[in-house]
Amino acid sequence: MEESGITKRKSSKFGKKEDLFHVLHKVPYGDTPYVKAKHAQLVDKDPETAILLFWKAINAGDKVDSALKDMAVVMKQLDRSEEAIEAIKSFRRLCSKQSQESLDNVLIDLYKKCGRTDDQIELLKRKLRLIYQGEAFNGKPTKTARSHGKKFQVSIKQESSRLLGNLGWAYMQKTNYMMAEVVYKKAQMIDPDANKACNLGLCLIKQARYEDAKSILEDVLQGKLPVSHDIKSRKRAEELLKELKPKMAQPEFVDILGLDDDFLKGLDQLLDAWGPNRSRRLPIFEEITPFRDQLAC
Template identity: 75%
Template structure:
């Protein structure tokens, strides 16, 4: 009887342990009873971001997984529209974090600057990260890094990261209406690792400069599937929307009267007169035939 009781207790403990393991896997929270674990539980299980922030602070002050605690706290603060506070927290406490954590903290900072509209700070940080690439110091000297998006892990190369940072830099210059610099940056990004999203942004940049034919060519490349990522429905829809916007702002082709420097009434009256006088085989003066041809070329 005693042996059966021990077996039952052991089975019960095993089942409880499995349930705990399953709980942590489902909710993606670490195991333990430390401030950081409690903070993640408050964030992901209890859905209490304010309590999570307090516990993240405790984790940082206690030296408990500081790298993750600082980054996670900043992300939660951003969700609560406390981005300015998150920026100050990263600046104040990143010195306690490891060298390996600095790059991910920079990425969080870039998002926070974007959220706050701090464009100059964003540009400075993006340039600094690009300099690290030129100096061979990105990814802590490794050719790739593991990134995470929507819960999935994937590998990012230095080439892809360079293009991504240039794309962000181009968009930052767009916010300052520095469209010429933005264009140069976008074109460099597309030379390194082209994608449809940056192509759409380049198209918008060209529209802002009034270079409608160039913009149309870039956007049609997306619609015709000539650029990686063009199969994405959102990218194609945005390209279509930008083309419609382009048509709305593009000036009409010059009319014959504008080319001649004459008003419409004069041209129409002269046309009617020539129709009466000229033989059937040619009811236009040679000069009008030449100008009409020129007008057709302009309209193309």
């Protein structure tokens, strides 16, 4: 009886050690292809083997949602982003409806990594359209997100502002600063923060609208915006203002011709996505003035 008790205690200690191993390395239990892939990724630090095992998991139908997303992330780390994009496009049909949103987020990062700005813009606008139609977050007002191993709640309001911020940055990469300005202003109306304010200030500088840019950047330094205490944003605002000083002596010139056909086409697409069926809009979109009103200001 006593030996049995010792054996039981030993197995209990072993179980605790095993539990601790899985917690520390964030590796799931089991011996399936997906578990082996995560072990190769997180414990062995062998990304090539991890990718092969993720493929095996997908083909075996083993946690396909997670396997496809995790494989794409590992591919991105190995500068195989184009391959990751094709994998998601080819196999996302095997994934659940609940996983499509997170796969879109991975795709956006992959498009950014590859410099596929047009694809990035189209996907961001599609995600914003889903919010407008009330179909994002599976119809719920919030969703659970994870960052650095910690879970937190994200609201539709926060997600809308985040997507608009990403869209504004994408337009900046195309040097379409007028469209970027419009989008950043929308984002600030929904959920203002200092980082997007700095980007908006940069858009205005690029359009030689120096007084407007100065006003926005000074708001960041004076703590008039949420997250204005963020050291990086404050430092960036200081750098932009320093860059702005020698330009202030120059006359301001707004290039109205910047509203070219491509800009108007993109603008109309957003209006088409958000304009009809106003009754279906989420309240957050009802609070925002139309794009054209803002451009007229």
